[in-house]
Amino acid sequence: MHTLTRLVILLAAMPLASAAVAQTHNANRNAEALAAMKASFEPHGQAGMDRLDQDKTQALCSAYAPHAPPARLAAKLLTANRDSVKYPADGKYLGDWKRGQAIAEEGTGKQYSDDPSKPSGGNCYACHQLDKQQIAYGTIGPSLYHYGKDRGRSEAMLKLTWSRVYDMKGYSLCSAMPRFGSKGILTEQQLKDVMALLFDPDSPVNK
């Protein structure tokens, strides 16, 4: 009886213990990687050493990669990321699709070799198909061809898409897609222009 109780307690505690071990192990993995990185890089141009420090989302996703982090740990960060989205001050979501297309084509921005006084590109074509003319598109993300045509332009859809481009990590914590708004890659006006590329009926995306 006594032994049995002990066994039950032991068995019950085991998964907890191993989860705790896995977690400290993973946390160490990030800390050790960061230490190696700090010794292996030097600041250059606009890219300072602070670029190597991880925020909570980056840390959690790295610690569990290539697996997804436990839902319990991911949930809090998903909410925080979604709450961090800033919607356009004037309530207008759509800018100029032609400028948006140029932003989607542009791959520079934020690299140490880039001029920080110039606006960054979004490089959407690197990962997404967007229209029928540009065949040099990547496939890391889904095709966005007919994005607005298929989904319509309701306020809710505009808001949802804005928040995804602003911070995809509010929806898919470890997404490969950069957080164009939260990380200050694109300005509010640039985000509007890219939104117009997705939604404007005249945009090649919807042709």
Add this chain to the structure above:
Amino acid sequence: MRAKTKQHMFWLAIVVGAASSFTASLVWAQSATSSDPVSQYRAMFGDDNPADLWVMRGKDLWQKPRGPKNVALAKTCDLGMGTGVIKGAYAHMPRYFADTNKVQDLETRLLTCMVRDQGLDKAAILKNRFGDGDRKSDLEALSAYVVGASKGVPISLPMSHPQEKRAYAMGKALFYYRAGTHDFSCASCHGQSGKRIRLQQLPDLATANPEAQKTYTTWPAYRVSQGEVRTMEWRLGSCFRQMRFPKLKYGSEVAIDLTMFLAKNAEGGKMAAPGLKR
């Protein structure tokens, strides 16, 4: 040799303007929609690889006495297979070297030999680590020569010393380390098979697989778009720039650990470098 230089110059003229930046490579990918530059190159020149010029220069640099100490690397340098032995050396690197008490990749090992044995100036060698036209890189030439002597040799790493095991484990952690303005890690672009950025195929380098073998066994390589032979140190530095990280130091721990991880995932693949790349 002269004909080769001419072909080389001709090609350089064609690719002038194709710079190393990510956008440039994207623009390049765009303009070469019908067939990629490497196959265009092959169509013009067959399997002739301009890297041969680097191999020849590297052979000289390896065999001739040089530096203040006037000794030849062939007489002093141990790349892990015994003094002066280059056959198969690259296929078993990175590895632990007792004399430096470090895990080293080919590039850092060559540096050790050039500085310690030949008495050459480290800063001067590193200043020209990446060749650019008339400014030649001795490290790139030597790498091209040494790696050529591993053709057909299957990659297999010693992986017996604790530091070698640690380098591999660190390499793996680094491969998945996300940071920077764009949240990128190596796995963002090389974590699965069958994806591409613009038109460039992205090899899956995260696990041991045939794609990882094919990729690793063809480095160092002649880069058609740059008209230079580049080594893995350059490739990693270039991907880190695209990741918006600060500048990777040449011969750093991160470079060596990641190379260890990539090499391990390529084990069993037969070396076929210097390769020919976009």
